Amino acid sequence: MNNPILEMNHITKEFPGVRALDDVCFTVQEKEIHCLVGENGAGKSTLMKILSGVYPHGDYSGEIIFDGEQQIYANIRDSKNAGIAIIYQELALVPELTVYENIFLGHEIKNGFVIDWNETIQRATEMLKKVKLDVNPTVKVKDLGLGKQQLIEIAKALSMDVKLLILDEPTSALNESDSENLLILLRDLKKHGVTSVLISHKLKEVISIADRVTVLRDGHTICTLDAHQGEVLENVLIKHMVGREINNIYPDRAPRQIGETIFEVKDWTVYDSSIGRTILQDINFNVREGEIVSLAGLMGSGRTELALSLFGNPKNYILHGDMFLDDKKIGFKHPEQAIKAGLAYVTEDRKGNGLILIQDVKQNITLANLRAIADGGVVNSNEEVMVANEYRDSLGIKTPSIEQRVLNLSGGNQQKVSVAKWLFVNPRILILDEPTRGIDVGAKYEIYTIMNRLVEQGMSIIMISSELPEILGMSDRIYIVSSGKIAGEMTTSEASQEKIMQLATNY
Ligand SMILES: Nc1ncnc2c1ncn2[C@@H]1O[C@H](COP(=O)(O)OP(=O)(O)OP(=O)(O)O)[C@@H](O)[C@H]1O
Ligand SMILES: [Mg+2]
Incomplete structure (x- = not known):
């Protein structure tokens, strides 16, 4: 495996006021899975945007050698033609178009001058098979979950005969099983000769999949570690990423002073007329003063919809049930009213x-x-x-x-x-929806510290999170949401990852 497919040498890139990359060197071997890690703002996405021609030759200094040849890309098309595909942090599919249209958008299959739709659909079906995605190619992308959309992005890359696949935080918005499937797919592609670069803040995932890992910090290459030499370990990665040791991922906290119930939701049922379905049924939960209550559950279980329905109902769901703040019945027609009453929603x-x-x-x-x-x-x-x-x-x-x-x-x-x-709204009830998604380990610690400080001052927090360690590390009480219902409630001392997962999946 000692054949570099890619060498990026001495790359420097400046934006007004920031040197995003400073003399970065990055080498990827053929057929490896190479992870790129580093704190927020370290320069990971920028480096990959240079590689893919988003920032064209002349916009940076340094050289790129791919497949044995020096590369000069003027735009993304050039890098695509060379066999490089990049899947961005924020997905780039067109929601209103179908799966097959999205896969072949930009490189349509033509018969003479007209697009050959039959052939397109057939080829799309083959690509979907390659990424093991069982959906009808004629459905619209907007009707699919994020995990599936991610796989369609990869199918699109494969349809272009990709040699190097770059994924920028592909699993940050995926649930456990979709993430796991994606990693399996990457391993499978590796067997078929595809080299991948994976950017991720999920160190467990990095450890499980990487052949090698390169750490960037503040625009500098810090080191490249080899998993096959036993160098890829969590504490080693963290130390290189943040430049100091972090022993505890969750800050110590004083025992919490939890007060009376301040916010309560009773028999809350939510009907979404745009899809003609009841999405939440008979939800009952409460939050006390100075308490962190978590809503655990799988993606798609209805937690975000619940938060939206409480926070001024911007999606115009049809609501039944009651909501109380300080024992006073409340109801909001608009998020603005919710903010006024003392709620905030991240x-x-x-x-x-x-x-x-x-x-x-x-x-x-x-x-x-x-x-x-x-x-x-x-x-x-x-x-x-x-x-x-x-x-x-x-x-x-x-x-x-x-x-x-x-x-x-x-x-x-x-x-x-x-x-x-x-935070600046200084609400009484703060709803945090996946607050640390895409955030590096050091910054996570900072956000957790702030959460602890806020509840110490008497604020109440409702946290929606798909990260079980985060739920167990931060909350006082946990409600498990499953298929639009509350499947169970427990204090954190009673809880375990297994108990939560069981309720989240079998209800
Ligand atoms: N278009 C831009 N204009 C100005 N500054 C930018 C631009 N893009 C990135 N930067 C800056 O360059 C630095 C590197 O950003 P980059 O997006 O590469 O970080 P990252 O490692 O991908 O971080 P994250 O993990 O948060 O995604 C940051 O300081 C960022 O603010
Ligand atoms: Mg980034």
């Missing part, structure tokens, strides 16, 4: 409803609580700057300035901005 999807990507960091942080920084209806920009700088420091948001557009931040740092935005 969504799982920062691209959709979390952030306004074209606005800058400070505007996003203060967005949901403009009143707090306004004098007589006019935003006081000094105060806005002060607030934003405070959160930038306390959450370690990596950005050259708070005037940077959120669009230009790395994925994990966008997530931190979204957390900051809702």
Whole structure:
């Protein structure tokens, strides 16, 4: 396995105010699975965007040698033609198009000048088989779950005769079994001669699949570790990533002072008329003051829909049941009313409803609580700057300035901005939906520390998470949601991963 398929030598790339990559060297051997890890903002996505021609030759310094030849890409098409396919952190499929249209979009199969749809569908079916995805190629992509969409992206790459497949955090939004399937597929592709580069913050996954791992930190190559030499170990990876030892993933905390029930949901049933189905049935749960309550469950179990239905119901579901705050019955017609009443919701999807990507960091942080920084209806920009700088420091948001557009931040740092935005609202009930998705180990620790501090001050947190260790590490009480129902409730001291999984899957 000593044949490099790719050598990126002395790559340096600057953005205004940031040197994202500084003399980075990265070598990938033929037919290996090479993982690329590092903290949020370390430069992983940027390096892969250089490789795929998103940032063309001339936009960076250094050289790329692929398949034995020096490469000069002017755009993504050039890298595709050379056999490089990249699957981005945020998926790039067209939701309104069918599966087969998406797979062959951009390289349609033609018979003369017209597209040969029969042949396209047949070839799409073959590609779906290769990625072991059992869906009808004529369904629209928007009707499929994220795990399946991810596999379609890979099918699309395979349809183009790929030699090097790059996946940028493919499993960050996938549930356990979809993630597992994806890893199995990568191993399978490796047997068929496909080399992969995988970017991931899930170190367990990295350890289970990598032949070699390269660690980036602050735009520098730190080291490349070889799994076959026993060098790929969790504590070693963490140390190289963050530059210091971290022994505890969850911060120590004082015993929590939990007060009276402050928020309660009774017989809550939610009907989604856009799909003509009851998606949540007879949900009962409560949260006490100063408590972290988790909603555990599989993806698709209805937890996000529950949060949305409580938080002003932006999707216009038809709701039955009651909601109480301080024993007072409440109901919201719009998220704004929920915010006013003291609720806040950090969504799982920062691209959709979390952030306004074209606005800058400070505007996003203060967005949901403009009143707090306004004098007589006019935003006081000094105060806005002060607030934003405070959160930038306390959450370690990596950005050259708070005037940077959120669009230009790395994925994990966008997530931190979204957390900051809702912390600034200083709500009584904070709903966190997958709060650490795509966030590096060091920053996770920071977010957990902040959560502990908030509940110490009397805030209550409802956390939706698909990471069982995170649920067990952070919550006081756990509700398990399964197929739109509450399948069980337990305190964290009674809980275990097995008990939760059993209720989450067998209800
Ligand atoms: N288009 C851009 N304009 C300005 N700065 C950028 C741009 N893209 C990335 N950066 C900056 O370059 C650095 C590296 O970002 P990159 O997205 O490569 O990080 P990453 O390692 O992929 O992080 P994450 O794990 O959060 O996805 C960051 O400081 C980021 O803010
Ligand atoms: Mg990235």
